[in-house]
Amino acid sequence: MIMKKFKNIYVEITNECNLACSFCPSHILKLNEKMSMANFKIIIDKIKDYTEGIYLHILGEPLLNKDIFDFINYASRYLKVSLTTNGILINKYHRELINNNLYIMNISLQCIYQLKEEQRDNYFKLVRDLIIDPKRMVAVHLRIWNDKIKNRELNEYILKKIEQYSLLSYPNVNLSLMDEFEWPDIEQNNYSIGTCLGGKKQLAIHVNGNVSLCCLDYQEKTIIGNIFQDDLDQILKNELYENALLGWQKDKPYFPLCQKCNYKSRFRR
Numbered sequence: 001m002i003m004k005k006f007k008n009i010y011v012e013i014t015n016e017c018n019l020a021c022s023f024c025p026s027h028i029l030k031l032n033e034k035m036s037m038a039n040f041k042i043i044i045d046k047i048k049d050y051t052e053g054i055y056l057h058i059l060g061e062p063l064l065n066k067d068i069f070d071f072i073n074y075a076s077r078y079l080k081v082s083l084t085t086n087g088i089l090i091n092k093y094h095r096e097l098i099n100n101n102l103y104i105m106n107i108s109l110q111c112i113y114q115l116k117e118e119q120r121d122n123y124f125k126l127v128r129d130l131i132i133d134p135k136r137m138v139a140v141h142l143r144i145w146n147d148k149i150k151n152r153e154l155n156e157y158i159l160k161k162i163e164q165y166s167l168l169s170y171p172n173v174n175l176s177l178m179d180e181f182e183w184p185d186i187e188q189n190n191y192s193i194g195t196c197l198g199g200k201k202q203l204a205i206h207v208n209g210n211v212s213l214c215c216l217d218y219q220e221k222t223i224i225g226n227i228f229q230d231d232l233d234q235i236l237k238n239e240l241y242e243n244a245l246l247g248w249q250k251d252k253p254y255f256p257l258c259q260k261c262n263y264k265s266r267f268r269r
Helices: 037-047 068-075 107-113 116-130 152-165 238-249 256-260 263-267
Strands: 006-011 053-055 080-087 105-108 140-145 173-178 202-205 208-210 225-228
Touching: 006 037, 037 053, 037 068, 053 068, 068 080, 105 107, 107 116, 107 140, 107 152, 116 140, 116 152, 140 152, 225 238
Parallel strands: 006 053, 006 202, 053 080, 080 105, 105 140, 140 173
Antiparallel strands: 202 208, 208 225
């Protein structure tokens, strides 16, 4: 088996979201761009030999793109296809989401803080209905941010609901506890050295085709090329990408956004 360069490439099929969570930049940006099927095919055809899988997510709620299941069916011919959703639309697309062409589905439970109590209970019932469906083939990761200070009360509520509906008792369902992070911002005052997996294990392709080092770069400040203008092989040979990798080797981030990003502290040698 030929080892592919990247573990995952994140593909943003829409930057529109149906929520306005305070912890996500979407609530400020209010974007509504969507990728076409034609452009998605161009991307998959250009990256399929370089990555093991794709994640349909950077910003936005991927289920808002009406062509998403055509995207999944096409990409799954070549790659493992995963997506991250807030779960608000899983009832609408229940049948499609249990399709075995999808590899992993992350459901971000943190979004329920925007829902009223009666809506929250219905939300977890719909998550349970999807999980217990005997036709479900997709692995489900239930995700919450494990910040013990700011999110303690919400996290305790979510964990009680998971237990109430026995969501972890079903096959291929996992709880994914993630430490809360700050979205990198070029305006931050902090500067730090260090290395990162951005550009080494992953890339991100925005809805406009811009290729950046990292799925957290929603501001598109680490752009190394555009997939609609060049092949990925050309992009990976250009000076911007080479400088970025050289910077990681020396613990000296090349892009200003990477210099300001706290996430790289997780990869200290």
